[in-house]
Amino acid sequence: MSLTSQLACSMPYYVAMRHIFFPLISGTLLMLTACSLPLAPPRTPPTSESDNIKYSDQQEVYCGGQTPAQLAFDALVYCANQGDPVASARLGEMYLNGEGNVLRNSKVAFYWFSKGAECGLPYAEVQMGHFYRDGIGVEKDIRLAICWYEKAAHQCDITAMLALGDLYGRGWHGVKINREKAYYWYSYAASLGSYEAEYRKAWSLVRGKSRHRAEQGLATLTAAAEQGNAEALSDLGDLYAEGRLVRKDLKLSRAYYLSAVEQGSSEAAFKLGMLSEAGEGVPRNREEAARWFMIAGERDYAPAQLLLGNLYRDGWGVEKNYQQAAFWYTKAADQGIASAESELGDLYHSGSGVTRNLQEAARHYQLAAEHPGQPYAQLMLSILYQEGRGVSADMVKSMQWYKAASKQSGFLMAEFRVGRRYATGFGLPKDLKEAHRWYSFAANQGFVLAEIELAEMYYFGRGMEQDFEEAYRWYHKAAKQGHAYAQYMVGLMTLEGNGVPQNATKASIWIRNAAYQGARQAQYQLGLLYLNGDGINQSDIHAYAWLKTGLMEQMDQTPDVLKSLIDRMTPQSRMRAVALGEQYTHRYPAVVHSPQF
Numbered sequence: 001m002s003l004t005s006q007l008a009c010s011m012p013y014y015v016a017m018r019h020i021f022f023p024l025i026s027g028t029l030l031m032l033t034a035c036s037l038p039l040a041p042p043r044t045p046p047t048s049e050s051d052n053i054k055y056s057d058q059q060e061v062y063c064g065g066q067t068p069a070q071l072a073f074d075a076l077v078y079c080a081n082q083g084d085p086v087a088s089a090r091l092g093e094m095y096l097n098g099e100g101n102v103l104r105n106s107k108v109a110f111y112w113f114s115k116g117a118e119c120g121l122p123y124a125e126v127q128m129g130h131f132y133r134d135g136i137g138v139e140k141d142i143r144l145a146i147c148w149y150e151k152a153a154h155q156c157d158i159t160a161m162l163a164l165g166d167l168y169g170r171g172w173h174g175v176k177i178n179r180e181k182a183y184y185w186y187s188y189a190a191s192l193g194s195y196e197a198e199y200r201k202a203w204s205l206v207r208g209k210s211r212h213r214a215e216q217g218l219a220t221l222t223a224a225a226e227q228g229n230a231e232a233l234s235d236l237g238d239l240y241a242e243g244r245l246v247r248k249d250l251k252l253s254r255a256y257y258l259s260a261v262e263q264g265s266s267e268a269a270f271k272l273g274m275l276s277e278a279g280e281g282v283p284r285n286r287e288e289a290a291r292w293f294m295i296a297g298e299r300d301y302a303p304a305q306l307l308l309g310n311l312y313r314d315g316w317g318v319e320k321n322y323q324q325a326a327f328w329y330t331k332a333a334d335q336g337i338a339s340a341e342s343e344l345g346d347l348y349h350s351g352s353g354v355t356r357n358l359q360e361a362a363r364h365y366q367l368a369a370e371h372p373g374q375p376y377a378q379l380m381l382s383i384l385y386q387e388g389r390g391v392s393a394d395m396v397k398s399m400q401w402y403k404a405a406s407k408q409s410g411f412l413m414a415e416f417r418v419g420r421r422y423a424t425g426f427g428l429p430k431d432l433k434e435a436h437r438w439y440s441f442a443a444n445q446g447f448v449l450a451e452i453e454l455a456e457m458y459y460f461g462r463g464m465e466q467d468f469e470e471a472y473r474w475y476h477k478a479a480k481q482g483h484a485y486a487q488y489m490v491g492l493m494t495l496e497g498n499g500v501p502q503n504a505t506k507a508s509i510w511i512r513n514a515a516y517q518g519a520r521q522a523q524y525q526l527g528l529l530y531l532n533g534d535g536i537n538q539s540d541i542h543a544y545a546w547l548k549t550g551l552m553e554q555m556d557q558t559p560d561v562l563k564s565l566i567d568r569m570t571p572q573s574r575m576r577a578v579a580l581g582e583q584y585t586h587r588y589p590a591v592v593h594s595p596q597f
Helices: 003-010 014-026 031-035 055-063 068-081 085-097 106-118 122-134 142-153 158-170 179-191 195-206 211-226 230-242 250-262 266-278 286-298 302-314 322-334 338-350 358-369 375-387 395-406 411-424 432-443 448-460 468-480 484-496 504-516 520-532 540-550 560-568 571-587
Strands: none
Touching: 068 085, 085 106, 085 122, 106 122, 122 142, 122 158, 142 158, 158 179, 158 195, 179 195, 195 211, 195 230, 211 230, 230 250, 230 266, 250 266, 266 286, 266 302, 286 302, 302 322, 302 338, 322 338, 338 358, 338 375, 358 375, 375 395, 375 411, 395 411, 411 432, 411 448, 432 448, 448 468, 448 484, 468 484, 484 504, 484 520, 504 520, 520 540, 520 560, 540 560, 540 571
8 A cells, every 4th residue: 555545544534533532531622513523323343143242232322421431432433434544443442452431342343453454554453463363353363463464564563573573483373483584573673773672683593593693692682681671681591591502500590580570570570480389499389489470460460460360269379369369360361361261250150259140250251262272261151051151041152162162272171170160069060970071071082180080089989989990990091191190099009909900019110100200199108118018129218218208298297107217227227218318309309289370
């Protein structure tokens, strides 16, 4: 589109908006002028039945009164319908963010931004790239996303250039990594004076194949870090954590992260929390991890806010508090984190931390389900429409959402989560038979967590008669996939002869494999096997080492079994046992069942 045609498209009613819309926002001086404006009926943007939002109904909300904000909205619609791209983009913003009394609706937002982009407005073109990249308001299409970004980039839009550089440099959204293209777009943006692009160019060089150029990038990052650049400090922390271009040094990595936090980096605080959670470079400490996540969340880092919701929901490192969980999920959802919308749906569905409201639960599931990669929200919507909970019963919509969920890569996890809801009564009526049915769907397709839950139901007789043979069958399936707890249970059942012929030698093999993976129960049991010589050569030294390793989280008092073992050992054997125990503790750290990351 030529410059002349762009001006012809964008200018006719921009003057009207400048002289009518903005004064209305600040006061009522021009209300009479605006009221006399001949508003043409707006073209109704496309909606779907699933939106439950009609544009004409929205208009009634605003046209029914005479407040400045209502008249301003009318003026925006008028200007947008006359081809003003700036007005169209502003309407897109309002619907995307749910500003004022406008209900958030990504499909309507997409419609208005598309009108601005058709007239060549770079900002609107960038937003179209975001829509197609993330699958918001439209089916995800990364090729169209790149096309829109390039349109804006060729008009010297730095945001578009950075987005293209990130796609090619980081390989996000399935784009094949292309360091040369990433370097080109970062360099182009940097030539226009973008310091952020200069920094990202250095980042791309560091991760490139050329050692010489990588060292140049490292020098740029180091120089930026010395000047107190928070992102550079955080990235240097990453390099030392990975051992890329520098010698791996977790202590130095942590020091860079700490410096980045002091400079205001929320991402670095999140990374410190992850280090504390994993016990990398520091002792594993849940409370310390939660503290760092809190710092990141309070600085509006959306992934930390989502995780904080999980922490308070599960009582991990903090006291369980559903109200706080709802607070942090809402914060994350406001930043567009679809998983947070799904979690809010669960809270409203169960009435945990919020007043139970099935309509509100359905609304949050809907908001999450509109994003790609949310099969659980789509599956919950399918159930709600099937049962008429919070929405009118509609089997057609139920099947539509079920099919949409079944096409997602995380569908088996979604089935498992529904099973958990029925098993615990969280959000859905407690029904162990339904839990068994949903677990079976996922387990029959090899989903390991569902296999373990089915095994537990049979082992403990939850919702059915106790059946050790069936329990062993499902534990064994999960154990063959390498799950530590399942391996421990297979070993224990084999040791005791429950559901399978007793065989101490085979049991010791399964239990040892689980112990090597950090299963504390297995480590303690392996110590008992060494102590008694069951299926394994008797050894007081190995018995002490494994027993102490397995009891690391419960060492306030030394158990009698360890006391008696120490008493019968020679001083030399005791020293060897203690040293071996310390070695095992560091080599085979405990498996921590942390909340979803």
